[in-house]
Amino acid sequence: MKHGQSMEFNFKQDNFEEFYHIGEPIGSGQFAVVRKCKLKETNVEYAAKFIKRKRTKSSRRGLSIEDIQREVSILSAIDHENIVKLYDVYENKSEVILVLELVCGGELFQFLAEREKVNEDEAVEFLKQILEGVRHLHEHSIVHLDLKPENLMLLGQNSTRLKIIDFGLSRKLDEGVEVKDITGTPEFVAPEIVNYDPLCTATDMWSIGVITYILLSGCSPFLGDDKQETLANISAVDFSFDCEDFANTSLLAKNFIQGLLLRNPNERATVYDCLRHPWIRPVKESQAQC
């Protein structure tokens, strides 16, 4: 597959169970369940995302084939070590089944929950992987729009290698086509989502700012007592580093977060700015420019 060229997937009409053993459920989304599965021919394990199809256009249950094709088209256009891979697609009357790279180290969220927070060196190692994966997306004019710890998964039980999953809200930014009215999880959405303004790559960068804040403190910067309060805090960009958990956090780390949690998307650090930020890529003595 050439760089940037979508690998077109013809949705296979074969009976999925003829080729795969279906295993236990490992996760779920609104109209989807993710199960382990094993290819009979090779015994290799995969993740299978079973997506319920709308039966009629007016149905409120299930996803339209257009929404499903959008995720397949996006997943098939990307190939990066920090983004989950799509291998095959099957369909029947009621479901579309995405055969994906199995990521079985659990959600970064769980890793964090067991540790409450991580030290700055560990946070930087996770963030470098997130930024490299998001750089690949943004270079292909793709925005994820649902970046949060639950969608950042560790490859294996004792691995700190990270994969971005769940492209159900992701979009290709086509020239001159405004992307609006998409809502991820309130805690992580940018002000432009709250205000129904056009979305862009900077929308993902805001979420990375929220994820970094949580990684370093275990606190969520805009979380209110309810959804309305959370969205009001986001719209007002009302956050601080007062949380006692920031007492020992470096100024560079706070500067990194402040460069992302800015109301104006045009002022926010890009993924390139973040990869060059001295907190992420410290300038070694020998490299110091005189």
Ligand SMILES: COc1cc(-c2ccc3ncc(-c4cccc([C@@H](O)NCCN(C)C)c4)n3n2)ccc1O
């Ligand atoms: C849920 O949607 C997707 C899941 C995946 C995916 C790929 C490989 C893989 N290995 C393990 C899992 C997995 C394991 C536990 C939970 C989940 C998922 O359901 N949780 C994501 C949370 N999201 C729904 C907020 C997914 N996955 N999920 C890929 C694309 C998706 O759109």
